[in-house]
Amino acid sequence: MIATLLVDFSPLKPDFGLLFWSTVFFSLFWLLVGKMAFKPIVKALKDRQEDIRNALDAARQARSEMSDLKTENERVLAEAREEKMAIIKEAKESANLLVAEARDNAKAEAQRILQQAKLDIETAKMAAMVDVKNEIGAMALQIAEKVIRKQLSDQPSNVAYIQQLMDEMDRGGNRAPSQKA
């Protein structure tokens, strides 16, 4: 029954010629193209996959190195910044110190100058006082002299006495330079 139905259905009948040619053609394709094309292609693909994996790994490593470097840089930068701040602070401090010192010095100098001035003034004052004393003394002496002279002139004895005194003074006055000599 099946045989009668399928008598024209030739694709179902294994044909010797087609069996032979299929075997030959497929085996050739498998062995030749397999060896000359598929094997190298699969190998090339595998190699490339390996390459890509390596490249990715390298990139990943480079990236991590980069990030390491970056943190390092940041750390250095932060340190530098800190150092800078410290330096500035120090400089400020030392500047302040310097200013304060200068101020102190200046104050001291001023004090000293003031002191000096005071001393000078005192000295000058003393000198002036001495001068004034001398002047007053001289004036008093003159006045006294005048007064005395007047009195004395009234009395000849006084004049004599004065004369005597003056002589004494002269002697005394002469005596001093002579003594020096």
Place this chain on the structure above:
Amino acid sequence: MKRTIILFFTGLFFCGKIFCQFSSVESNNILLASEPTVTHSAPVAGEHEHSEEPPQNHGASGVGEAGHTGTDSHGEHAPFDPKSTAFHHISDLNVFSIGSWNLPLPCILYAPGYGWSVFSSGKFGIDNAHHGNGHLAIDGYVLNHGRVNRISGEFPRGTVEVEAIFSSSDKQSGAHEKDSVRIAGIHYGLDKPSTADAGLFGGGITSFYDFSLTKNAVSMLLVILLLSWAFLSMARSYRKAPGTAPRGAQLLFEPIILFIQDEVAKPFLGRQWERFMPLLLALFFFILGLNLFGQIPFLGGSNVTGNLSVTMVLAVIAFIVVNTNGNRHYWEHVFWMPGVPAWVKTILTPVEVLGVFIKPLTLMLRLFANITAGHMAILIFISLIFIFGQSGANTGAGLGASLGSGLLTIFMMSIELLVAVIQAFVFTLLTACYIGAAIEDHHHAAEEHHG
């Protein structure tokens, strides 16, 4: 951009395919319509010696004229026979029929006790209008519907004029008489080429063997040459510029190769995946290439992977590879399944042994059935036009059916494209799966556990 190109080519492909089917079915139909009177009067081979020849008004070259002289076909329209049309279109032939042209192919024939005959099928004097019948007999061989047949019994060598060929596929009756040929007024029976089905499917060993490069063999050769060229040039560009980005054919094939590698070879074959890559890729591209080649319009629509001979060879190769690579554990599992009670083994062992053969058998049948069914479905949808149009008698119904079956055919062909890829993939996948089962060695632990 790429999508547009693909759409364009798909559209072109469908239009072409439909046109091709139309034109070839139409020519077939005209021939069928022209034949019945000849066939009617043809006596059964063997009886002709004592029966009076019915008067034939054709001349000496009856086959040639049967197609052209419209006298017979004018009278009545023979019912269109979709079955024989479909069967003819999916059969392997000794001519390469493109549209209504039949290109000659080399014939390599062997008849025991008679020797080899090698010649081009063009020597048969193929009548393009007559769907591959030859009007000459060479060394006792004739071309019957595109296929070489041999005259039964003794027949002298040399070229003889054939008057008429009577083929069972031209008849509407269900009964199958042997095809016959009339030469010089005498009827001779025709033998079909030997087939290896031992009569199971209506074939068997006959008086001759046909080792010709048939349409299927030539299609196979063409596809293999094309694939070889593509892959060899691809391999060369990998060699020339290793490690660079893929270009050209590499872009097309590389994802497919990687798909086979990552989805088929690696999961099923484990550590040994690289060893079997050439086989898996060869299987996949061979099947895919031929599946798709069979769908290209204007190229004969070869039904190569829908021919049992081809799928049988592929399955046998898969069978050999699986079983020659089978390790101890594989054979242990087949003959003496570890870890099951002895009485279960008595059931399991026959099942497993049968399984060894059933696996390649299913590979063979699955591919054959899918591709043949696809070709048949398309041919039958096209045949609907002629059935509804009553072979040209009812133009309106024919036009309506053209529209309907045109749409159905487009739908079917889209599915066929899918099937072409799926079947190639399934064949490869299952081969990998069977090889994987034969070579895997992770049963070690389990076996030790079972003691």
